[in-house]
Structures are given as C-alpha cells and as structure tokens.
Amino acid sequence: NAGVTQTPKFQVLKTGQSMTLQCAQDMNHNSMYWYRQDPGMGLRLIYYSASEGTTDKGEVPNGYNVSRLNKREFSLRLESAAPSQTSVYFCASSAIWAGGADTQYFGPGTRLTVL
Amino acid sequence: GQQLNQSPQSMFIQEGEDVSMNCTSSSIFNTWLWYKQDPGEGPVLLIALYKAGELTSNGRLTAQFGITRKDSFLNISASIPSDVGIYFCAGQEGAQKLVFGQGTRLTINP
Numbered sequence: 289n290a291g292v293t294q295t296p297k298f299q300v301l302k303t304g305q306s307m308t309l310q311c312a313q314d315m316n317h318n319s320m321y322w323y324r325q326d327p328g329m330g331l332r333l334i335y336y337s338a339s340e341g342t343t344d345k346g347e348v349p350n351g352y353n354v355s356r357l358n359k360r361e362f363s364l365r366l367e368s369a370a371p372s373q374t375s376v377y378f379c380a381s382s383a384i385w386a387g388g389a390d391t392q393y394f395g396p397g398t399r400l401t402v403l
Numbered sequence: 404g405q406q407l408n409q410s411p412q413s414m415f416i417q418e419g420e421d422v423s424m425n426c427t428s429s430s431i432f433n434t435w436l437w438y439k440q441d442p443g444e445g446p447v448l449l450i451a452l453y454k455a456g457e458l459t460s461n462g463r464l465t466a467q468f469g470i471t472r473k474d475s476f477l478n479i480s481a482s483i484p485s486d487v488g489i490y491f492c493a494g495q496e497g498a499q500k501l502v503f504g505q506g507t508r509l510t511i512n513p
Contacts (some may be wrong), residue, residue, distance in 0.1 A: 292445070321500075330407070330491055330503030331446070346500060378445050391436060392501065394445030 290314050292395035294379050300401045301369045309364040309398050311379030319382045320362035321346075321392060322354060324375040331378060337362055369402045376400070409492055409504030417512050422479040424507045426492035434495040435468050435475040440506070441488045449490075450477070479509075487511050 295310045313320065318339045323331040323346075333346030337356040351373060353365045362381075366373060376399050380392040409426045416422060426435070434453055438446035450461050452468035452475060459466055463480045475492055492504040 328412075328505060330409075330493075330505050332503075333500050336500065380445075391448050391451050393448070394438075396443070396445050 292379055292381055292393055294377075294395040294398050296398060297396065298399045300403065301366075302403050303370060305369050306365070306367050307369065308366075309377055309379075309400075310361070311363065311395060312361045313379075313381040313393075314360065315381060315383070315393065316359070317381035317383050317393075318359070319384065320356065321380040321382075322352070322362070322364045323378045323380065324348065324373075325378060325397075326375050334364065334377075369400075371402045374400060374402045407492060407494055407502050407504040409507055411507060412505065413508040413510070415510045415512065416482060418482060418484060420482055422482055422486070422509060423476065424490060424492075425474060425476045426494070426504045427474045428494055428502075429473075430496065431472040432494035432496050433472070435466070436493040436495070436501070437464075437466050437475070437477050438491045438493065439488050440491065446491055482509075482511055484511055484513065 292313045321336040322334040325331050332348050334352050335354040337343045340359045343354050355363045376397045378397050379395040382392045406429050407426050436451050437449045439449050440446045450459050450466040455472045456470050457468040465478045467476045489506045489508050491506050493501045495501050
C-alpha cells in the first residue's frame with residue numbers, strides 16, 4: 289500500500305519558471321491538502337480540498353493554484369516561481385474533512401529550490 | 404490566526420533518558436495530534452487525542468490532552484536512537500484545519 293505519493297522528490301527552478309507538483313493517494317480518502325515547511329516552522333497549509341470537486345485556500349495561498357483532478361489526485365501549481373517559495377512541500381490526505389475526528393497522512397515531500 | 408507554541412525547540416539527551424515536550428495554544432482545540440518527522444520524510448502520526456484529560460499511550464510514548472483544552476504533552480520513556488527526529492504537535496478546532504507547532508528537534512547521544 290503506497291499511501292500518499294508525491295513527484296518529483298527534488299526540483300530546482302529559476303525565478304519566473306512554472307511547475308506542477310503532483311500528489312496521489314490510494315487510500316480512498318475524501319480530503320487532500322498541500323502544506324509547505326520552512327526551517328524552524330511548523331507546516332503551513334497552502335490549499336486544501338475537502339472533497340472531490342472542491343478546493344479552498346489555506347493560510348498561505350498566494351502564488352499557488354491547485355487542481356483536484358479526481359478523488360486520488362491533487363496537484364499544486366506555481367505559475368511564476370519566486371525565491372520565497374523555496375521550501376519543502378508536503379501533500380496529505382484524510383478520510384473525511386479535518387473537522388471530523390480523523391487524521392491526516394503525509395507524503396514524503398518535494399524539496400523545491402527557486403534560484 | 405491561531406498560534407501554537409511548542410517547547411522546547413530542541414533537546415539533546417543521552418540514550419535511555421526520558422523526554423518531555425509540550426504545546427500550548429491561545430485558543431481551545433477539540434483534537435490534539437502528535438507527529439514525528441524523520442529526516443527527508445513526511446510527518447507520521449504517533450498519537451491522536453480527542454477528549455480533554457485523555458491520556459493515551461503508544462509503546463514508550465504517552466500523550467495527554469490538557470484539561471483546559473489549550474495544551475498537550477508528549478512523553479517518551481527510555482529513549483533509543485531511533486527516537487531521533489522532529490516532533491510536531493497539531494491542534495484542530497471544530498471544522499477548521501490543523502494548526503501545527505514549530506516542532507521539537509530531538510537529538511540522542513549514544
């Protein structure tokens with residue numbers, strides 16, 4: 289059982305370039321999330337999808353867009369990368385929306401550097 | 404927004420020692436979660452707490468949901484080398500999203 293998978297594991301971009309981070313889960317979870325993790329800080333929510341067909345902004349959505357492609361897949365897009373977006377990005381999923389008594393399972397992360 | 408203060412930020416201990424860390428919040432949470440993150444990996448859930456005063460164990464790990472619902476504690480007994488990593492608390496209030504602490508980095512000297 290793969291759980292939550294993310295691609296790529298590492299990426300280097302130049303300022304202004306665009307890219308899409310991919311995430312997939314095989315646990316039949318309804319909700320999916322994108323976080324970023326910066327040194328000395330906890331995870332901060334970028335966007336989330338409570339269920340297939342819906343997406344909402346989290347704490348730090350500026351500079352990002354998301355697509356819930358289907359129940360399994362949730363992608364994060366950087367249209368014009370900036371050095372401030374250098375971070376480690378984690379995708380997570382949960383069986384129900386986090387408002388319920390359920391827990392989130394995380395992928396291995398994508399390490400992004402923007403030069 | 405909600406703030407979680409996790410302490411200590413880092414710990415350096417000897418193998419076999421017990422470890423204690425805690426999180427405090429400026430607001431009430433209905434759920435507290437404790438995660439561990441190994442280098443190069445995503446966080447992995449250790450313990451989930453759903454009720455004020457709840458005390459839950461997972462092997463050598465014990466976590467408590469504070470009575471005030473504004474804090475939580477994680478204890479690790481008889482630490483071993485594989486306990487090394489970063490421990491995160493996370494709180495959830497009602498239908499809102501998880502809020503994470505800054506993490507406690509645990510280093511163990513053999």
